[in-house]
Amino acid sequence: MRLDVAWINNIHGQLFRGTTLDRQRGKPADGISRVIQGAKIKPPLEASEYLRAFVEVVRQIWGREVLEVLAKAHVLFDAIHPYLDGNGRVGRLLLNYLAIYQGLPPLVVKGLGEADRQRYYQALEAADRGFHGGFPPPEPKALIQALDVGEWRLLALLLGESLLPRLDQVLGLALMRFEDLMPMEDVAQVMGVGREQVYVWAGRHRLVVYRPGGKGRLYSHPWLFLGTRKRPSPLPAELPPERPGWQDRLREMQRLLFHPEAL
Numbered sequence: 454m455r456l457d458v459a460w461i462n463n464i465h466g467q468l469f470r471g472t473t474l475d476r477q478r479g480k481p482a483d484g485i486s487r488v489i490q491g492a493k494i495k496p497p498l499e500a501s502e503y504l505r506a507f508v509e510v511v512r513q514i515w516g517r518e519v520l521e522v523l524a525k526a527h528v529l530f531d532a533i534h535p536y537l538d539g540n541g542r543v544g545r546l547l548l549n550y551l552a553i554y555q556g557l558p559p560l561v562v563k564g565l566g567e568a569d570r571q572r573y574y575q576a577l578e579a580a581d582r583g584f585h586g587g588f589p590p591p592e593p594k595a596l597i598q599a600l601d602v603g604e605w606r607l608l609a610l611l612l613g614e615s616l617l618p619r620l621d622q623v624l625g626l627a628l629m630r631f632e633d634l635m636p637m638e639d640v641a642q643v644m645g646v647g648r649e650q651v652y653v654w655a656g657r658h659r660l661v662v663y664r665p666g667g668k669g670r671l672y673s674h675p676w677l678f679l680g681t682r683k684r685p686s687p688l689p690a691e692l693p694p695e696r697p698g699w700q701d702r703l704r705e706m707q708r709l710l711f712h713p714e715a716l
Contacts, residue, residue: 454554456511458504465536465543474538481535489534491574494584496534499591503533506591510600511551513593519555520609525600526551527562528580528608532588558619560612576608621661624677629703630695634663634672643675644687654678 466479481500489496497503511526530544549559563573583602589595625634635643640660641651651673654660661677664670680686 500535502591524609560615579604
């Protein structure tokens, strides 16, 4: 994994190239007081030292459960708040870089509505509880102990929820190598159940469904049934050969799932 202070500073520098903050870009605010609006923590003055410690913390916790790693890395960077401006944007880019490196799709952490943003801020406040009384020294062990004090599971849950729609999209795109999506009625017929049953499964998140463009009829596929206690998933033991021209179908599905405004 490529993660070091110079690389993080470069992200900040590229974000503010040609802006009014051009002189500050890529430079941690060492010795300068910084404020996180609405937060109960005060970022440390030794921004560069803590940024170096942040890199080492991420490396040391990397083997933990993936959502714990993402949550704690995100909390620590936000708490250090190393730059005068742009910390949120750099932090979210770092979060997505770490998620992608872990094999996950990108995620939207703050949400789009006010209620989503407030839930995010509340989860951050619970997770950074170990820093409310002040920062420990810039040593990985001490910072990890402070992170473990916080209630990071709320943020991990939020991150997991934001990943689910993207993971569903990835499943649909992967399916296109072998099969097309079907209307729900066809899925029910292939699976030998009533139409109502497949909608029940979809409502209980046992069947991955898609509404291309966010409107119109729902689509799915029997292989996207995750199974229940009484009924296993019908995913075949061996996948069939890739079908000719699946790349064209994949591009069309990407257009519908990721760029619905193109409809």
